Amino acid sequence: MIGDVLTVAWKEWRELLQVGGTVRGGRLSLAILVAVFGVFLPLQSGAEWVQSPATVFYWGWVPLMLVGSAVADSFAGERERHTLETLLASRLPDSAILLGKVAAAISYGWGLVLVMLALSLITVNVAARTGPWLLFPWRFAVGAPLLALLGAGLAATAGVLVSLRAPTVRQAAQTLNVGVLLLVFIPVLGMQALPDAWQVQAGAWALSVGADGLLWASALLLALLDMALLAAGFAQFRRSRLVLD
Amino acid sequence: MSAAESEPGATGPASYPRRGRVPSPVSSSLQVSWWVMSAPAIIRAEGLTRAFGEVRAIDGLDLEVQAGTVFGFLGPNGAGKTTTIRLLLGLLEPTSGRADVLGFDTRARGGAIREQSGALLEHHGLYERLSAEENLDFYARVWRMDRAARAARIRALLEPLGLWDRRREPVSRWSRGMKQKLAVARALLHKPALLFLDEPTAGLDPVAAATLRDDLGTLVRREGVTVFLTTHNLVEAERLCERVAVVKQGRLLAVGHPDELKARSATRAEITGRRFDDAMLSMLRNQEGVLRADLHNGRIVLELAESAETAPLVALLVQLGGLVEEVRKDKASLEDVFLTLMEEEP
DSSP, rough: OOOHHHHHHHHHOOOOOTTSHHHHHHHHHHHHHHHIIIHHHHHTTTTHHHHOHHHHHHHHHHHHHHHHHHHHHHHHHHTTTOOOHHHSSOOOOOHHHHHEEEEEEEHHHHHHHHHHHHHHHHHHHHOOSSSSOOOOOOHHHHHHHHHHHHHHHHHHHHHHHHHHOOSSSSHHHHHHHHHHHHHHHHHHHHHHSSSSHHHHHHHHHHHHHHHHHHHHHHHHHHHHHHHHHHHHHHHHOOOOHHHHH | OOOHHHSOOOOOGGSSSOOSOOHHHHHHHOHHHHHHHHHHHHEEEEEEEEEETTTTEEEEEEEEEETTTEEEOOTTTSHHHHHHHHHTTTTTTTSSEEEEEETTEETTOOOHHHEEEEEEEESSSOOOTTTTHHHHHHHHHHHHOHHHHHHHHHHHTTTTTTOOTTTTBBBBGGGHHHHHHHHHHHHHHTOOSSSEEEEETTTTOOOHHHHHHHHHHHHHHHHOOOOEEEEEEEEHHHOOEEEEEEEEEEEEEEOOHHHHHHHHHHHEEEEEEEOHHHHHHHHTSTTTTTEEEEETTTEEEEEETTTTTTHHHHHHHHHOEEEEEEEEEOOHHHHHHHHHHHHHOO
């Protein structure tokens, strides 16, 4: 089973690296993304990028942007390019196909975030030039990769779920982009829409649990969402329906 | 041992003879017919039906395909050929009826069937961004072949197809004919007991189609695999298949060796000449053994019963004032049989 999942993930990775028709084209796209999040934005933020607890939460959100475009292709792309039926006619079990695609998307998003984290640390230190080396506090060193992993999981499972039903990659990508925007704006606008008293209570609760509490609460919420979406993906995966789509 | 083989009631591919054990399919149709009828059935369908709403794509299909044969499933577009392959692979569930493939019920054991089958479906299904080698490598991994076996098998399949030297190019740069050949290689990669080919030469130019057909024949004989081939190319069916079934709108119209089907049809005679008219046609139609007589572009086309002789008919034409230049008498081709069946059935 694990071997089958890795086989599907291997193929997905090969395809991701070949976006644009060549390995060079695929790598260039990756390099641009890494440069923006690993160099440009840290340069603008300076030492805050490494030391502020608020930036930990930022890393849970970055994979949503990174993984969306890749995962939209997972099933919708295979359907569009007429490769899905051949894959379904192979000996691979349903779970291996689904988990392989999710694993590839997660490893893609999470791997990029880890590279960006390392690069951003180097960038901030090189830009500061003076004083001792700035390092991530332990909360950041554990929390950022954890939230990034769970964020990548959220994007991957939601993306696979959308891609399973979408007739084209473009439609899947559009649906996912709308989803990401809603995920960002609903909490912000929702908070503002709450009565003042509730807003005060929510602020007080956040202060009482502290940054660590918020980190673990966020991680728990993301983990639950990941599992729910993965379960929905398994429920949606029907060979007969995929063949006829 | 695979999970499929270890379960009770699972026959598995070892029970089915490969083509290597049978006489050459072209050596003698009689020998082949005997072999075909005595070999165990690798596919057995009973009342197999699949409906999409009100439309029955497959309607009560009863079919047996013996191991070690190339079986042609012929029909026009929309006859239900692709649906039949999907049903036999366990990708679709039948609305009613049942089918056993390789000893496994398609409804319950689709995974076991796919484990031991290869398929080239309606589309070639190749990953165009990847190279030919990567495409095959992926599917070899799917079938759990180790690194050395993968490399050896990929070379063994690509070299005879003339694709080895271009194996590192992205498939998107290849011609359609090359892609189809590669897809055939992919379907044979894991040495399946049963190979499904869904119109493998559709959309190819005549040269590419002929090349693929030759390569297919060579590979299939070499690999000794049972083949279920859907096509509406009757030349292809006649050249490759030991047995054929003809379907229309999901219903089976005829099944048998191509020679058997042709023997059921009338002999055809074509008389070329001048001064032929309708009165002569009427006279010919009244002769014993003449099933049909038509005038096409100045030629008289006759369909004759097996016992009918051509010489008295030619003499009659001459006597009536016709000038006969050439007489050609042919057995019905598979195409004639096919077209007759299509016309006869509503």
